[in-house]
Structures are given as C-alpha cells and as structure tokens.
Amino acid sequence: MTAPARPLAxxxxxxxxxxxxxxxxxxxxxxxxxxxxxxxxxxxxxxxGAGLDAARYAVYAADVSVADSIVEAGMACLARQGLPQVVVANAGVSWGIDSAEREDLDVMAQLFATNNLGMAATFHPFIRAMQARGSGTLVGVASVAAIRGLPGHGAYCASKAAVVSYCESLRGELRARGVRVVTLLPGYVATPLTRDNRYGMPFLLTADDFAERAFRVIMRQSSYAVIPWQMGIVAKLLRLLPNAVFDRLLQGRQTKHRHKTAE
Incomplete structure (x- = not known):
C-alpha cells in the first residue's frame, strides 16, 4: 500500500x-x-465534463447494499491509490414504506442494507490502517429525518437514526487512536433523491451549497452537524413537542413515494 502524494478522499x-x-x-x-x-x-x-485531471481520480464500481462489493472497492482503493485521509459514506436510498404491505418489508430490508450495513462496510477496509497511521476521518451521512419519525417514512427515519447512533458509537471506539468520525445530517437538498417529494422542503439547499458547508464541517472535524443549521432548530423543536401535538401537526401530510430508486 502506497502513501498518496496528495490527501485522498x-x-x-x-x-x-x-x-x-x-x-x-x-x-x-x-x-x-x-x-x-x-x-x-x-x-x-x-x-x-468537469475537466478533472485523470491522474487525480479513480472510479470504482460497487453496490453499497452488498457488503462484499463495497469492501472490495475499498481494498482496490488501498492497493491502487493508498490510504485515504477522508472516507465519506454518502450512498443511500430513500423510500417510503407501508408496513401493511408484505413487499414493503423487503424494501425496508434493502434500505437498511444500503443505509446502515453499507456504511459500516464502507468504513471497514480503512479502519485498521487509519488506526495504525494515527489519523483519518470517517464521515457518515445521516439526515435530519433521524431526529423524529415521520408518517410514511418509517424505514428511512429509522435507518438514519441508526446512522447517528452507529457513528456515535464508532467515534467513541476510534477517537483514542486518532481516527475521527463526523456525522452529517442534511436537511433538504435538491438532488435526484428529493426531486419527486410531494411535500414542502423548507430551507432547501443546492447540492453545491450543501457540499461547501459540509466540507468546512469535515475539515474542522466537528463530530456532528445539521446542515443547514436552521433545520437543526426546527428538528429540535419538533423533538420537544408532546406526541399528541406532533401527531396532530403531521396528520394528513403527504408521504414519500414508495419504491423510489436510489441516488
């Protein structure tokens, strides 16, 4: 395994x-x-199209929902480009489900395989080497939807709440060896994943605007950040609402489409 000449993400x-x-x-x-x-x-x-220097990037095919697939991609990166300074587990899916429908149980399993096991498998190839080096940053992309469950979004909200808990646990495990864990909670970001949402999306960011803010958080090695910060305030206020008030507030709200494709 070679050491990259420049930091690798x-x-x-x-x-x-x-x-x-x-x-x-x-x-x-x-x-x-x-x-x-x-x-x-x-x-x-x-x-x-963006004019990237071919010597400065490599592309790896992987299905994050299949643990061996993403682990193999990580191992290929280590062999070809060396040990990254930053690993961003961003890949995810966002589907609505109806637990009364049998097929949606399989959809939920696929969602967890991608959003949760896929994240752990993304980090796996790099942890021991980062610990040996004494540095590195693992970035888990959760969602503001992790903070409170939304009707019709049970699988997605549960998976993103699990991302937050998983990253918190991993942070405690790795901190003493110099490996940092950053948890990002995006609000609404204009991407193919949100394009067909049937409800209002307050404080909507472009992907570029989100990336600029997220990059600053990662470089600061902050442990946790809701982006934009306004959505963090909204989510905390919703968390404080009594259940009866919260339930009435969301009654009749449009839900996420079922069985959407991944970003």
Missing part, C-alpha cells in the same frame, strides 16, 4: 447529488479522489 454515491458535489469540493481543495458508485459511466462523464 474516498466517496460513495459519487455519480450524482451530494456525493458528486462533495467530490468537486474536495478536488478543488487539492484532494485526489476515489469515487464509488454503481453507475461508473455517470462518474466518468461528469469527471471528463
């Missing part, structure tokens, strides 16, 4: 949306890139 879900915007931000700040997605053609087309 390993980013999943890099074919569009937040992942692609974060890739552009890290590249602009002098990082080499290890870009991971199922749709590698989309990454290649974007990189070529």
């Amino acid at each position: 390993f980013i999943t879900g890099a074919s569009s949306g937040i992942g692609q915007a974060l890739a552009a931000r890290f590249y602009a700040q002098g990082h080499d890139l290890a870009l991971v997605a199922r749709n590698t053609q989309a990454i290649g087309d974007w990189a070529a």
Whole structure:
C-alpha cells in the first residue's frame, strides 16, 4: 500500500447529488479522489465534463447494499491509490414504506442494507490502517429525518437514526487512536433523491451549497452537524413537542413515494 502524494478522499454515491458535489469540493481543495458508485459511466462523464485531471481520480464500481462489493472497492482503493485521509459514506436510498404491505418489508430490508450495513462496510477496509497511521476521518451521512419519525417514512427515519447512533458509537471506539468520525445530517437538498417529494422542503439547499458547508464541517472535524443549521432548530423543536401535538401537526401530510430508486 502506497502513501498518496496528495490527501485522498474516498466517496460513495459519487455519480450524482451530494456525493458528486462533495467530490468537486474536495478536488478543488487539492484532494485526489476515489469515487464509488454503481453507475461508473455517470462518474466518468461528469469527471471528463468537469475537466478533472485523470491522474487525480479513480472510479470504482460497487453496490453499497452488498457488503462484499463495497469492501472490495475499498481494498482496490488501498492497493491502487493508498490510504485515504477522508472516507465519506454518502450512498443511500430513500423510500417510503407501508408496513401493511408484505413487499414493503423487503424494501425496508434493502434500505437498511444500503443505509446502515453499507456504511459500516464502507468504513471497514480503512479502519485498521487509519488506526495504525494515527489519523483519518470517517464521515457518515445521516439526515435530519433521524431526529423524529415521520408518517410514511418509517424505514428511512429509522435507518438514519441508526446512522447517528452507529457513528456515535464508532467515534467513541476510534477517537483514542486518532481516527475521527463526523456525522452529517442534511436537511433538504435538491438532488435526484428529493426531486419527486410531494411535500414542502423548507430551507432547501443546492447540492453545491450543501457540499461547501459540509466540507468546512469535515475539515474542522466537528463530530456532528445539521446542515443547514436552521433545520437543526426546527428538528429540535419538533423533538420537544408532546406526541399528541406532533401527531396532530403531521396528520394528513403527504408521504414519500414508495419504491423510489436510489441516488
């Protein structure tokens, strides 16, 4: 395993949306890139269109919902580009479910496989080497939806709440060896994942605006951040509401589409 000449950022879900915007931000700040997605053609087309130096990035095909697939991508990165300074587990899916429908139990399992096990598998190849080096940053992308469960979003909210708890646990495990864990909770960001939402999206950010703010949080190695901060206040206020008031407030609210595709 070679040491990268420049800091290296390993980013999943890099074919569009937040992942692609974060890739552009890290590249602009002098990082080499290890870009991971199922749709590698989309990454290649974007990189070529953006004028990225081919010597400064590599593309890896992986299905994050399959643990061995993303682990193999991480191992390939170590062999080809070396040990990243930053690993961003961004890939995720967002589907509504109806627990009265049997097929939606399988949808929920797939969502957890991607958003939760996929995150752990993304980090796995790099942890021991980062501990040995005494430095590194693991970034888990959760959601403000982690803070309170929303009708029709049970699987998604539960998965993102699990991301927050998982990253908190991992942070405690790794801190003494110099490895930092950062948890990002995006509010509403204009990406293919949110394009068809049927409800209002307050404080909506562009992917580039989110990436700029997220990059600053990661470089500061803050442990936890809601982006934008206004959504953090809204979420905390909702958390404080008594259940009866919260339930009335959300009664009749449009829910997320079922069985949407991944970003």
